[in-house]
Amino acid sequence: MWGLPRRRKSPSGFSPSSTAEEVTAGIDGSGLVAIVTGASSGIGAETCRVLALRGVHVVMGVRNLSTASQVREKIVGQVPTAKIEILELDLSSMSSVRRFVDNFDALDLPLNILVNNAGIAFVPFKLSEDGIELHFATNHLGHFLLTDLLLEKIHVTAKESGIEGRVVIVASDGYKHSYREGIRFDKINDESSYNRISAYGHSKLANILHANELSSHLKEQDSKVVVNSLHPGEVVTNIARYWGLLNGLVSLLGKFVLKGVDQGAATVCYLALHPQVAGVTGSYFVDCNTVQLKSHATDKELAKRLWDFSMSLLR
Numbered sequence: 001m002w003g004l005p006r007r008r009k010s011p012s013g014f015s016p017s018s019t020a021e022e023v024t025a026g027i028d029g030s031g032l033v034a035i036v037t038g039a040s041s042g043i044g045a046e047t048c049r050v051l052a053l054r055g056v057h058v059v060m061g062v063r064n065l066s067t068a069s070q071v072r073e074k075i076v077g078q079v080p081t082a083k084i085e086i087l088e089l090d091l092s093s094m095s096s097v098r099r100f101v102d103n104f105d106a107l108d109l110p111l112n113i114l115v116n117n118a119g120i121a122f123v124p125f126k127l128s129e130d131g132i133e134l135h136f137a138t139n140h141l142g143h144f145l146l147t148d149l150l151l152e153k154i155h156v157t158a159k160e161s162g163i164e165g166r167v168v169i170v171a172s173d174g175y176k177h178s179y180r181e182g183i184r185f186d187k188i189n190d191e192s193s194y195n196r197i198s199a200y201g202h203s204k205l206a207n208i209l210h211a212n213e214l215s216s217h218l219k220e221q222d223s224k225v226v227v228n229s230l231h232p233g234e235v236v237t238n239i240a241r242y243w244g245l246l247n248g249l250v251s252l253l254g255k256f257v258l259k260g261v262d263q264g265a266a267t268v269c270y271l272a273l274h275p276q277v278a279g280v281t282g283s284y285f286v287d288c289n290t291v292q293l294k295s296h297a298t299d300k301e302l303a304k305r306l307w308d309f310s311m312s313l314l315r
Contacts, residue, residue, distance in 0.1 A: 012276055014288035016233060020050040020265040023288055027273050030055035032163070033109050034272065035150070037061040037089060037143070038118025040068040043170070043232055046265035047115060047272070049075045052082035054273060057109065061089035061100060061118070061146075091118050091142030092128040094314065101149040110157040113272050114150055116143040116207075117170045125194045132313065133189050139203035143169070144210055144310045151225075158224035164278060165225035168271045169211045171284070173231045175297055177201035182296050183209070183306050205297060206306060208284060213303040215282030226281035228271050233287065235264030 014023050034051050038044035039060035048058045062068040068086045076082050087103050090096040119139045128137035158165035178201035211229035218225050270288040283290045
């Protein structure tokens with residue numbers, strides 16, 4: 001990978017070029033259970049591989065079961081002791097999210113780590129089966145519901161095991177390019193003013209506000225669960241597949257100037273496993289270090305309003 005800064009001094013000791021394996025080196029995740037959404041490709045697949053490498057029992061939440069099976073086989077080929085389950089999950093469908101949680105409950109497993117990674121980007125205007133703009137439905141609302149339904153399990157696991165629970169929300173610096181008004185409560189499905197870049201940024205802003213508000217709720221409950229969001233960096237994945245020209249440029253030139261998935265998954269795995277993160281909650285990370293957010297992403301009233309709005313959409 002060219003163009004990325006190499007090793008540099010930072011609070012965490014890691015840099016943009018650090019890989020997921022490097023940031024979790026020496027960490028024993030045996031006995032832990034993690035759910036990873038969007039686990040059949042890109043950052044999600046690499047996160048599953050590295051967590052399994054560290055001994056974590058991984059549950060893959062995926063839309064494509066066939067592709068996920070291939071990923072699982074590849075991981076097991078590299079890590080014969082890997083414990084990996086595959087469950088179907090379409091974050092754009094609230095009924096699918098509820099089925100996923102029911103199926104996970106049937107496994108009778110604890111839950112230490114939830115990685116909300118799945119996402120879409122730059123999709124032409126479309127509504128989900130629940131009648132919600134697709135970026136917002138998939139990137140934010142599906143994960144909002146998933147987290148809400150699993151939170152008690154994470155809380156109980158943390159209390160009974162004495163091991164801190166962690167919720168990791170993969171956002172993006174694209175939040176800076178949301179619509180001017182921030183969250184479009186009154187125009188969530190307005191096709192006439194739709195912009196695919198702004199719609200993606202809108203959903204990523206929602207991810208960060210969700211992480212911040214959830215963190216506040218858990219602090220009030222004195223819960224042993226932390227919640228943090230992150231920007232994985234500009235990574236060579238298929239996330240731009242809905243925008244042909246951009247996807248073509250990423251495929252052609254990305255390997256020279258962007259992160260590989262091993263580096264893109266680094267901050268995800270760092271937040272999921274690293275002891276440096278113990279007790280840290282409600283923060284936003286880039287390259288395994290906390291960074292300051294723009295003011296609209298730290299607006300507490302906006303975060304609370306989004307929480308209430310999201311709950312109303314799920315009723």
